[in-house]
Structure formats: structure tokens, C-alpha cells
Amino acid sequence: MTAQHRERGAAAVEFALVLPVLLVLVLGIIDFGRVFSAQQTLTYAARAGARVMVLQNSQSAAVSAAQNAAAPLGQLATSAFSVSPSQCSPGTQVTFTVSFTVTGTGFFGNFPLTGTGVMLCGG
Template sequence: MRAQHPERGAAAVEFALVLPALLLLVLGIIDFGRIFSAQQTLTYAARAGARVMVLQNSQTAAVAAAQNAASPLGQLPSSSFAVSPATCTSGTQVAFTVNYTFSGTGFFGTFPLQGKGVMLCGG
């Protein structure tokens, strides 16, 4: 006699139903980790740029320091960096911002990210 297995393909069907949700979850975790790392890098780069601006009072040196600190994200153009105010006078605050557009796996789109560092001149 032949044994009947009415649930023979049930595991494959269940796996096919769960696989899209599982892949979406895994891709979301990967992208979140990469976005978090990129945000931390941008914050570090902005602080490095603000630090150099406060110490050397030179925008070009500050942008170079921030570009070096943001190198794990690739070569960012100079237009990604902004310093306010342009010169550092004693008692004022310098705000250094870094803008970056993160493109992850392509499944979730792009995210604009910004790092900001603020330091006191002459402090």
C-alpha cells in the first residue's frame, strides 16, 4: 500500500509566504545599521571641522579636516560642508554642518543626513 502525504508541499508553501517578509526585515536591519554608521561618521566629521575652525580660523583647513574624517563615506564635495560664521572671533560659536544623501540597498530609497558640530571660539 502506498502512504498518502496530503501535507507534502506545505513546508515549501509556508516558506514561500514567509520569505518576502524575512528578506524585508533583513534588508531593513542592514540599511538601518549603515544609516546609523553614516550618521555617526557625519557627526564626527562636523565636530572635526568645527574643532579645526576654532583652532586655526581657516575654512579651507576645516573643510579638509572634515573631508578626511568623512572619508569612510567616500570623497564628499566641498559643497557638502558649511561653516557659520565665516570667521572665528572670541566669544562666538562656530557651527559646522555636513550634508550627505545616503542611498542604501535601493529598496528603501535615499535618506538625507546631516551632521552638525558647534564649538565656542576662544573658549
């Protein structure tokens, strides 16, 4: 057996040892990017919902605006949105919350996320 054949075998063993680490790294980067994008979308949707609630004082219009803003994540159920308080009076703060769970690549599991928007009524 020549030296080249033994070195080729060593390279295959090294590759087999490094491959799982590289796969975990790549899957982690993919999951992080998806979760980061979803969190930004949820935050934007919560701000949009809070803004409509402050301007129109309509909870249904606020939920509709937030659903439209969260459209890149798919159609979110109405139960994913919450508004506190339900009526906007001058000087109070409206807190609009959006909840969503991102399904990962299967390697790291699921990620529950929440976006929150807070605005002052009549301000």
C-alpha cells in the first residue's frame, strides 16, 4: 500500500469527523436567520396594531392591521393577538401583543416568539 492511499483514507476520516460539526453550524445559521426575520415581522405587526388602535380606537381594525403586517408568516389566528386595554382613552398606554411559534429545521426544535407594541392614546 502506497503512502497516497493511506493519506486518502486519513482525509476521509477527517471529513467524517468534521461533517457533523459543519452541519450543526449550517442548520444553526438557518434557524437563527428564520427566527430573527420572524421576530422582526412580529414586532412590526405589533406596532402596526398598536398604531391603528391608538388612531381608530377599534380593536377589530387593529387586529386586522396586525394580521396584514404579519402576512409573511402566514395567516395568524385572531387568538394570536391581544390588546390591553380594549378601549383607548387619552393618556393611557395601549399594549398590543402578537404571539407566534417558529418551526425550526427540526434539529433545534420550535421557537415561541412574541412581538409587543406600546403607544400612548391621544398623544
